[in-house]
Amino acid sequence: MNPQLLWVLFLLATAVALFILNRPRMDVVALLVIVALPLSGVLSVSEALAGFADPSVILIAALFVIGEGLVRTGVAYRIGEWLAQKAGNDENRLLVLLMLAVAGLGSVMSSTGVVAIFIPVVLSVAGKLRVSPARLMMPLSFAGLISGMLTLVATPPNMVVHSELVREGEPGFTFFSFTPIGLLILAFGVAYMLVARRWLGANEGAGGNATQRRSLSDLIRDYQLAGRERRLRIRPGSKLIGVTLGEVQLRSQRGTNVIAIERLASFRMKILSPSAEVVLQAGDVLLVDLFQPDIDLLALYHEYGLEPLSLHGDYFTERAHEVGMAEVMLPPESRLLGKSVLELAFRSQYGLNVVGLRRAGEALVEGLLEAKLKVGDTLLVVGTWKAIRQLQSSGRDFLVLNLPAEVDEAVPAASQAPHALFALGLMVVLMVSGVVPNVVAALIACLLMGACRCIDMDSAYRAIHWPSLVLIVGMLPFALALQKTGGIALAVQGLVAALGGAGPYLILASLFLLTALIGLFISNTATAVLMAPVAIATAKVLGAEPEPFAMIVALAASAAFMTPISSPVNTLVLGPGGYRFGDFVKVGVPFTLLVMIVSVLLVPWLLPLH
Template sequence: MNLELLWVLGLLAIVVALFIINRPRMDVVALLVILALPLSGVLTLEQALAGFSDPNVVLIAALFVIGEGLVRTGIAYRIGEWLSETAGNSEVRLLVLLMVAVALLGSVMSSTGVVAIFIPIVLSIAARLRVAPGRLMMPLSFAGLISGMLSLVATPPNVVVHSELVRHLGSGFSFFSFTPFGLVVLLLGVGYMLLTRTWLKGEAGDQGREQSRRTLHDLVLDYRLSGRERRLRIRPHSPLIGHSLGELKLRTRHGANVIGIERQHHLTTRVLNPDSATVLHQGDVLLLDLFAEGDNLRSLCQSMLLEPLRFKAAYFIDQSQELGMAEVSLPPGSALIGQTVLATALRSRYGLNVVGLRREQSAIDEQLLETPLRMGDTLLMVGPWKAIRQLQTLPHDFLVLSLPAEIDQVAPARRRAPQALLSLAVMVVLMVSGLVPNVVAALVGCLLMGAGRCIDMNSAYRAIHWPSLVLIVGMLPFALALQKTGGIDLVVSTLVQLIGGAGPQVMLACLFALTAVIGLFISNTATAVLMAPVAISTASQLGLSPYPFAMTVALAASAAFMTPVSSPVNTLVLGPGQYRFGDFVKVGVPFTLLVMLVTVVMVPWLFPLS
């Protein structure tokens, strides 16, 4: 073992440790790898930066855009509405339709995005059926993971393994190479969840509330907002006139959170969405979420020359055409964790105000703005409906749990749904036919989405999950460094010496197990980058076809069922499903073993070993 290999293995150990503790972020760790490898002389600068020009990185970015087009045109939500109507009052029918719909939709767009879309839908259906959300949330996450086994472009690990095959052999998998495995696993998954859902405990969603979705009034009651709302008109000569909200600091000085501003515009009254730069005018009516009580309120009105006005409905519900609410949870990795509401500057960044906080099912009233946020906290946000909808495009920081019934169901580009479906169909046909490379087919789909006005450029750039791309770019040279220094050969020779004589099926099982175990600690994409060369080299050492070995690694990378941190989709359902760590172990480990058995049996049958 040479010094270069020792350095690369040591660096790999450090990277895995940083991935496990998630400090710094995984994309930052990937950038550090890009710096460390050329500085140590293991790779040239061109080799370390080669990932930025990899066609598969562009392909994955394009697929994020395609998925966003399906969301903006309302296709994903229409599937959810159809699911609710078709399931009726049958939990069994709901579970089957849910898993099939999520798996099929996830085969052409991000599984994380699909699961995030379906969580509020499933919560509302569970409330209507008086079913514990925990009986449905784990099937939802499992279906999201199984979707990665249904097509070549369903998940980044598939693309990574395909790329490694192309690099070594000149050809990889076809678009539907994964589909037979995915369909069998999906069928088994549905049956498995029907049998094991009784293991998942929990109380009936929303206390059996009959509504399919909560209303603004329900949210006002749940977060104890009633009585905090104020409408105050700015009188002539008020010291507020001519000053911006940032200068006045009403939240910190008076506990007054400005939700909106009613301002006369010609003959109509508009509700403005204020930010720190908004300047107040005489006659403006401030819509306030006010923590001040009694004498403090009277003192504020007297000193600032403000006139209290009456309400037509509680907590600005009469303003529901302009102002809405949303419950959001903080997923792992959210940039808001550890910060106070004031420090997050959500109004400046997203145009939304936090007016409620629930922790462990209890609403926090006192010191709301100064309370440090924790993972799993549920925030109630108030602001324009447009800003609330945009939260659904930020799944890394926010998980939208529920939207009230008053929200306008029209997606930003709802009328463009036919164009979105046509764009998706063209992309799939081009990929299946092989007329053009996959990346070209995906770019054609993106351009058609844009030409059909299904998505604009700003939405397209926001849709791309840049940390995932940087992670791939940083890990690709790591795999090259392991190959160059002999690390891959060392792993392969060890595997062959230990179990090479036991037969190829045993080797496939060991590759699957090794990939799945590594995937417990680092992302499935990074796992695929590291394990794909190992699989191909192992096949070469044994004198067998590399395709079954590569397929095994790809399937194992998607089999992240065993813990709530194995995959983002598991983490997303952890809070809404009220799960514990052991719930995933209890349900996920047996199913992972079942998937491994399917893989070992089916892969040599569809991809001959010799």
């Protein structure tokens, strides 16, 4: 070994040790690597910094933005709601559906993109089911990696190995050559994660982290709102049609507060803020609060031509993506002290309705609108999340307390959901067809989302998880350093010399292990480039068919389960799952061995050696 190779191996071992200790942070370790390699003369500065221009890094950043666009338009949460609805309260069913959905999508598009899109979905569903995200994030990443074993175009290593076979005069693989093996590995993966997730995080239950932050349900209970909500449709012929909400005066005359208005527009339901200027239409659905308990509902329905509709959940929580709540406290210097709720004109000034008042910790149920406000009173306001956020910077007369947990699921661009889906669909088509490189397809989708107002620039920059990108950029120079110093070539030569006379199954297992180990430190695409010629040459020496040897390399390149840095997919879930380096080792190593056994036994059966 030359001195430079020894130095690179020392740096590699040191970085891995620091990753295991988790001190300092992984992205800091990556920056130290970027500094150490050029200082030692192994790489030039431009070579060490080349990761910042790597297409995969730009692709990952773009996919973070696309994922945020799907969140802001409500698409991601609708998928989460579908998963939660189908799973019910069964965490096992949720895990199975999640892994199947991710693997299916990842078989025809970038697995990194799929995982980036599903991360907010998993966080949302985990919160609703009160399950630790750690129990679902690693199954998410594993399903993304397994998706690369399902089709020829699922991951670059498959296509790299296929191209090498074609260059050697072989027919190569078909689109579905990998599918039988990938499906079996997916089945084993789902079964394995149903057991292994117990090593990752305890079920939070009712006393876990999910309850540390107040929710809409807590506010509904504290202000005694349950049972006051109604959802009423305006019938054709109603006297409300063509009248503004201000002219109706339902609040002052009927003790009925209009919280929001649902209106069908452009084939989708929109939520309108109940300003006094809104002109009511036939078919509008009014979300109302009955703050006077003695209202004659039948008379109200008959007089105004209203039809009651069903409700799910308490006090419009089913509309929590668009309609929210916030507590407002009056400080001693507030000019609102001594005024009644009616005198505040909250709806006309801020677009929000006051539906609750607490004084000395007790909810005031009767006389809400006429009560004179005192120091320390807290008001509960209801309206769109946009109006609630604007209220936070509106003045010194009140303080907006901590917002409920559902604010994280607010959908500020719900009307742009069709545009977000179009951008996502176009990206998938471009990636599958190969008309443009994947990174260009992702950037086109980002630009479309920005042009269609699915996401703004500030939100786009905040959506990118910069520590993950820095970690990837810092580890990429190791691939070039190992190549330049002869480390990869030395390992490959040793394999051929040591196993040239061994049986084919042992050689297949050795090729799988070596490919998987090299993939711990460099990208799986680079690993496939290095190992595919070795596998094909080994097959020719043994007088065997090259396809099974080449496929073993492709499968092993996707089996990057063992560390959080062995694949961008793992790196993406590292932070959201709250994992340490050792978590991936503990769960990933046994599963990698399982995948190796399945591959070594099944590949020669599907693709005969002779």
